[in-house]
Amino acid sequence: MASENIIAALDIGTTKICALVGEMDEEGRIYVIGHGLASADGLRRGVVVDMEKAVKSITRAIEDAQLVSGTEIDSVTVGIAGEHIRSINSHGVVAVSRSDNEITTGDVKRAIEAAKTVAIPVDREIIHVIPQQFSVDDQSGIKDPVGMSGVRLEVEAHIVTASVTTAKNIYRALERCHLDVDHVVLEGLALSHALLAEAESEIGVIVVDIGGDITNLAVFYDGAIRHTGVVSLGEKNVTNDIAIGLRTALKHAEELKQTYGAALASLVDPEEMIPVPAADGTVGKEVSRHVLASIIEPRTEEILSLVIREIKRANIGDLLAGGLILTGGGSLLPGTVELAEQLFDMPVKLGQLTNIDHTPDELQDGRFTAAHGLLIYGFQNEPHQTGHRGQVKSLLKRFENWISKQF
Ligand SMILES: Nc1ncnc2c1ncn2[C@@H]1O[C@H](COP(=O)(O)OP(=O)(O)OP(=O)(O)O)[C@@H](O)[C@H]1O
Ligand SMILES: [Mg+2]
CATH class of the missing domain: 3.30.1490.110 (Dna Ligase; domain 1)
Known part of the structure; x- marks a missing residue:
């Protein structure tokens, strides 16, 4: 833990903020040694709309990550995304x-x-x-x-x-949290660091990250990023549709989606009934699980169709022999891969974390891909010789420094 080879990453998503602290050993293996999560208050679609709230949310995520890892975070590799890119x-x-x-x-x-x-x-x-x-x-x-x-x-x-304005507001929020910026990284690029084997980026793949307010896409072929884009729809739109369709509160709609939801109605047993709380939380009616999936499917289809439109617009469809890799919170819905397979004329799979040797189980799903990618980017783009890094200092090291100054 006294290693200086420790850095931090900060993913400012549209629903949650995720801070990760990672340590790299001499062999280049990366271990996540601490994380912190906070809801993305004060931010809308990746843009700061309430500075005070944004600062509080970032601080909460950073403080938790410091506590878990026993480090002090002075600087971060931060992700940037949104319609302004x-x-x-x-x-x-x-x-x-x-x-x-x-x-x-x-x-x-x-x-x-x-x-x-x-x-x-x-x-x-x-x-x-x-x-x-x-x-x-x-x-x-x-x-x-x-x-x-x-x-x-x-x-x-x-x-x-x-x-410029959007980026400045993110820097300002970080400054208010006493954080320096190591790198500002496009989230789509970060994803590739966490998901892609070199061979895949050679033969051509598209990575699609279905998040809360937005869906990010990034296209790679011949070993480099070739196209990036944003679709202005995400999982929150799905939740909204459920709340309206089943006449329930957003909170209940979100729970129903996560517990019983599916993105492909044909995968669901039409006989299976699920309880829907009324908007005020009292016991409401029962609906079939098929009805819930029938609300989720068209919106997910719309999101994926907009991705297809973007690929067509950029004229790159023929170059994606490696197919489509799905990630983000939206990829957790059963049936998303199958639906995407029906819509896209290419193989589809769920993203699997790569280049990370250890991370807690609860961070292994699609919601945390971008944060891991930022961490890997931070390691790959810093001099690995010790002495330069140390923006995230282990408390032990700080204590040693303090002791040596005292005597
Ligand atoms: N188990 C689940 N099943 C279905 N959807 C889920 C599940 N868990 C989370 N989600 C959805 O994922 C969304 C959040 O995804 P994610 O954490 O990738 O977004 P984000 O990183 O905050 O936002 P963005 O990437 O758009 O900036 C939420 O809107 C939520 O509804
Ligand atoms: Mg995200």
Whole structure:
């Protein structure tokens, strides 16, 4: 625990905030050593709408994670998502600088800078510039051009931007919680770190995260992220439909969905009856489980159809031989995979956490994929030599430091 190789991740979702503390051992294995959860009060669709409440929610999640892990969190890798995110594919070209034509890391950096010079409106800030492939003179499809020889270096890059105001409000909320930011990471990108084997991102996959207010999607092929998008519907819309359809309170609708719900009505026994509390909580009527599923199915179908529309719009359907990977709270509903299989002309499976060696059982479902991905991203994008990290200090280490200062 005295290791400095400990970092924290913060997933600010539309329903819940999840803080994770992870430790990496010498072999690069990652263990989740603490977590904290809080409901996402003060946030709507990933945007801060009430600063005081947002600060309280984040603080609660962070404090719990500190307590469980016995660490003090000073900084986090934070996720960003929502309708304010835009992504474009861009192109940069530079002349190779060395007289012997050997390509250096400096050339690569300049090419990426050139790709960034696309017109970005002043109200947007760049979150990621992700190189997809390089070309050297007329040879394309190069992953790492450093050390190769050529006169012209080109890069294809995926550029992700966020609304400046929205991003600033997230930074401000973190500042108010006394947290520095290690990285700001697009949630869709984080998901890939937690779910995808390298081979899958090579052959082409789409990851779909059905959350509370929104559904995030990210497309990978040839080993890089190619497209990201957001559908403005999620599981809260499903719960709303249940509350209206069965004339009950949202709280009861949510419970019914989680206990008896299914996304495909044909999977459910029409004879099975379930109790529906009246809106005031008193004993209400009974309805068949089939009726509940018949409310859930069309809304889930709508969400998935909007994902299909996005894939069609981006013209990438033919490139996704690896199929679709489902995650997020919506993936917990039985029948979602089967429904998606009917709608998409490709294989569908539930996401399984990868690249994490240990995490508590209660964090292993789709709601926590993004948080784990942020943690992995944080580890992969920090220098692994100790001495630089230490934003999350073990209390033991702090105590040692304090002792050494006293004497
Ligand atoms: N067992 C379950 N069955 C069905 N739905 C569930 C279950 N558990 C949670 N959900 C739904 O999942 C939703 C929350 O999902 P998730 O935790 O992935 O969202 P989030 O990360 O807060 O939001 P987002 O990713 O959209 O920002 C809730 O609206 C809830 O209704
Ligand atoms: Mg989420």
